[in-house]
Amino acid sequence: MVKVQQSKFVASAKKLTQCPPEDIAEIAFLGRSNVGKSTFINLLSNHFKLAKSSSTPGKTQLINFFESIWIFKEEQYKMRFVDLPGFGYAKVAKTLKEEWKKDLWEFLNCRSTIKLFIHLVDSRHTQLEIDLQVSQMLEKLCRGDQSVLKIYTKCDKLNSNQRALLSKQGLLLSTNQNLIKSQHGGVETIRLEILKKVFGYEG
Template sequence: MANPFQRARYMLSAHNMAQLPPDGGFEVAFAGRSNAGKSTALNAICQQGSLARVSKTPGRTQQLVFFDFTPKQNEEPAAKYLVDLPGYGYAKVPKDLQAHWQAFIDRYFTTREALKGLVVIMDIRHPLKDYDLQMLGYAVNRGLPAHALLTKADKLGRGQQMQTMHAVSREMHSRFGDSVSVQVFSGESKQGVDEARAVVANWLELPIA
């Protein structure tokens, strides 16, 4: 069976709630600090080289970016999307714009019925920063499942990868119980891509090989 995410195409960018697609389908959101490898992870899951922008200038995602991968001829009642959330960290943007993002994302998480899960991308060498925990908290408080990708795993040896994953898993469990799953991931070497793709497909109720 083909990878359904290969059909993903840019649909729209939303700067406020009024610009979002109609609420009622299925969405999985992707969050990550600037430089954590979020665009690379999205591209790897979708098996596309440049679906999400990869930039050497961190923090370029300044809106909620929706990717649509439901074929236009498909008459299923529920549309299905991947949503790229704004990244923080090194983003050099005005404080008022960061405040706007914060309020927008807060409302998105608390009111968006279509949201079925959250993927949080963390650099395996620098996991569990304040932003990561904040985004995971949004999902857990809403009762949504969350999945952490420890990206750039190719930068570490296998032993270090496993050691970090187990440490992060313990911390997640102590904070969030069983609501958050964790895996090692590399968009460069494709390590863990199939596992991550299966998690997202399950939340979206998509068949996948």
């Protein structure tokens, strides 16, 4: 079992020049506003007040950095979570949206320490155009030392047949403890997958 030794907030940034040094492996989280990104980061980090949700979906447009240290089989793994602004709902001026888009693209394209992109998709709405566009963007963006992990959130809202079908396309995330124990996903499964993709762990 993966033990979370420590998790903490590091910094917030708007532009690439404001980001922390590129000194440890990073995991970037992308998802439509209201997909459950903050909840997911808090579950992974075992710190339920670490990532905070805005009361207005799409309002927060800063890149937030968190560091987390995990212990697995007596090995220590240190990583940085990068919480990117949610997309899809921001009610702001078009010029400001374009500025955010430019800053975000520069970050994703130039940040050398990102080793894994986690794309969170609402399990009830898997074919939204905006998510399909993000998937295509990540395919073009990925370097040889990077990978993409798609995770379907809110799977406790689905019935068992729907969950079984969706599990063939990606990992599932549920906050329902009974489902986590009996289903194909859950936080522990996802942590192990992260160790595999980011650090090459073969367990």
